[in-house]
Amino acid sequence: xxxxxKKDYVLDTQVGFLMRRANQRHQALFSDHIDDITPTQFAALxxxxxxxxxxxxxxxxxxxxxxxxxxxxxxxxxxxxxIHNAADPNDQRRILLRPTATAWxxxxxxxxxxxxxxxxxxxxxxxxxxxxxxxxxxxxx
Amino acid sequence: xxxxxKKDYVLDTQVGFLMRRANQRHQALFSDHIDDITPTQFAALxxxxxxxxxxxxxxxxxxxxxxxxxxxxxxxxxxxxxIHNAADPNDQRRILLRPTATAWxxxxxxxxxxxxxxxxxxxxxxxxxxxxxxxxxxxxx
DNA sequence: TCGATATTGTTTGTACGCAAATGGATTTTG
DNA sequence: CAAAATCCATTTGCGTACAAACAATATCGA
Numbered sequence: 001x002x003x004x005x006k007k008d009y010v011l012d013t014q015v016g017f018l019m020r021r022a023n024q025r026h027q028a029l030f031s032d033h034i035d036d037i038t039p040t041q042f043a044a045l046x047x048x049x050x051x052x053x054x055x056x057x058x059x060x061x062x063x064x065x066x067x068x069x070x071x072x073x074x075x076x077x078x079x080x081x082x083i084h085n086a087a088d089p090n091d092q093r094r095i096l097l098r099p100t101a102t103a104w105x106x107x108x109x110x111x112x113x114x115x116x117x118x119x120x121x122x123x124x125x126x127x128x129x130x131x132x133x134x135x136x137x138x139x140x141x
Numbered sequence: 142x143x144x145x146x147k148k149d150y151v152l153d154t155q156v157g158f159l160m161r162r163a164n165q166r167h168q169a170l171f172s173d174h175i176d177d178i179t180p181t182q183f184a185a186l187x188x189x190x191x192x193x194x195x196x197x198x199x200x201x202x203x204x205x206x207x208x209x210x211x212x213x214x215x216x217x218x219x220x221x222x223x224i225h226n227a228a229d230p231n232d233q234r235r236i237l238l239r240p241t242a243t244a245w246x247x248x249x250x251x252x253x254x255x256x257x258x259x260x261x262x263x264x265x266x267x268x269x270x271x272x273x274x275x276x277x278x279x280x281x282x
Numbered sequence: 283t284c285g286a287t288a289t290t291g292t293t294t295g296t297a298c299g300c301a302a303a304t305g306g307a308t309t310t311t312g
Numbered sequence: 313c314a315a316a317a318t319c320c321a322t323t324t325g326c327g328t329a330c331a332a333a334c335a336a337t338a339t340c341g342a
Contacts, residue, residue, distance in 0.1 A: 009187070009252050009255060009256070010191070011184060011187045011188050011191065011204070013275070013279075014255070014259060015167065015259050015262050015263060015275065015278075016167050016168075016171065016180055016184075016258070016259075016262070017184055017204075017205075018275065018278045018279060018282065019160065019163060019164050019167060019278065020164065020180075020184075020205070021205050021282045022160060022278055022281045022282055023160050023161065023164055024205060024329085025281065025282060026156065026157050026160060027157075027329090027330095030157065031330095038297070038298080039157055039161075039298095040297080040298060040299095041297090043152055043157075043158055043161075046150070046152045047152050050151070050152065055320075055321090056320080056321065057319080057320060057321070063152070063158075064158075064161070064162050064165060065298085065299075066299070066300060066301090067320080067321065067322080068299075068300070068301085068321095068322080068323080068324095069298065069299050069300075071321070071322070071323095072297075072298075072299095073297090073298080076296095076297080091307075091308070091319095091320080092306085092307060092308085092320095093306070093307045093308070093319070093320040093321070094307095094319095094320065094321085095320085095321075111150050114150060114155070115150070117157070118155060118156050118157075121156050121157070121281070122156060122281070124280045124281055125277060125280055125281070129277055129280075132273060132277065133274070133277040133278075133281075134154070134156065134159065136266055136270055136273065136274040136277075137156075137159045137160065137163055137274075138154075138159060139265045139266055139270075140163045140166065140262070140263070140265055140266070140274075141159065141162045141163055141166060165299085165300095168299090168300095169300095172300095179327065179328080180328095181327080181328060181329095182327090196290075196291090197290080197291065198289080198290060198291070199290095206328085206329080207329070207330060207331090208290080208291065208292080209291095209292080209293085209294095209329075209330070209331085210328065210329050210330075212291070212292070212293095213327075213328075213329095214327090214328080217326095217327080232289095232290080232337080232338070233290095233336085233337060233338090234289070234290040234291065234336065234337050234338075235289095235290065235291085235337095236290085236291075
């Protein structure tokens with residue numbers, strides 16, 4: 001291995017490594033602010049509140065989780081009493097999901113906390129940098 | 142819930158959600174280019190090559206993995222023949238890790254692929270945007 | 283020196299996250 | 313219409329990721 005090749009690749013400056021660590025930090029901040037549910041459960045629950053009613057797989061698609069993952073997440077949210085099941089009269093394969101009353105209460109409570117978490121996550125950046133960062137991040141998807 | 146509160150928080154524009162999806166995309170690109178090992182294993186292996194020799198927990202710290210996580214990663218890399226164990230004469234608690242000859246070969250092979258993955262991940266951004274993105278991302282850690 | 287404290291590696295339990303396979307229901311298409 | 317293709321939910325297997333607890337070893341402070 002040449003010296004140039006060595007300097008050429010330093011783990012600590014790689015996108016993947018940086019994104020993994022940024023994610024770690026965000027999740028740590030999340031659990032500092034919110035006890036009851038995880039970031040993933042939060043995403044699923046909020047999306048369900050946005051959509052009011054969907055099937056399990058559709059909720060998974062809306063939150064970028066595959067069928068196996070969303071199943072576990074929904075199971076846990078249901079166990080905690082945040083999701084209610086109903087049969088779809090038009091499609092016997094589907095399980096229609098709805099947020100429970102408790103879920104709506106949680107939704108209200110969590111919105112301000114979610115803003116705090118966003119703020120804390122982006123705190124190392126100036127207002128202008130925050131906007132740029134979010135714009136570029138969106139482009140990456 | 143007021144209408145303003147509703148519009149106030151849309152999941153798809155939140156940092157956490159965006160970072161999770163950007164990470165998903167990066168990992169998908171990674172496995173498109175590299176079959177043998179995962180992004181996490183890659184990080185551990187490369188850091189070990191950078192350090193030449195360390196203990197398990199120290200390697201974990203250097204790659205931002207806790208003790209339980211790095212244990213599994215090291216176990217899998219050892220099973221694949223990339224990591225060699227030695228006893229630390231100065232500290233009986235420690236296991237000194239070293240990359241095997243095969244690991245060094247892999248290291249060489251993977252550097253160009255790693256560059257391709259970085260390039261593909263950042264492809265949606267212009268050169269200038271890529272620099273800005275990496276700078277801001279670093280600040281977030 | 284010796285007792286408190288810290289560190290190393292390990293295990294257990296819980297929670298994502300994806301690939302691949304399955305069985306049942308629905309839709310498409312020839 | 314019937315076969316093929318698709319979609320739904322589920323399961324299994326593997327790989328991160330972290331919290332909490334543990335025994336063994338090192339180190340530090342009184």
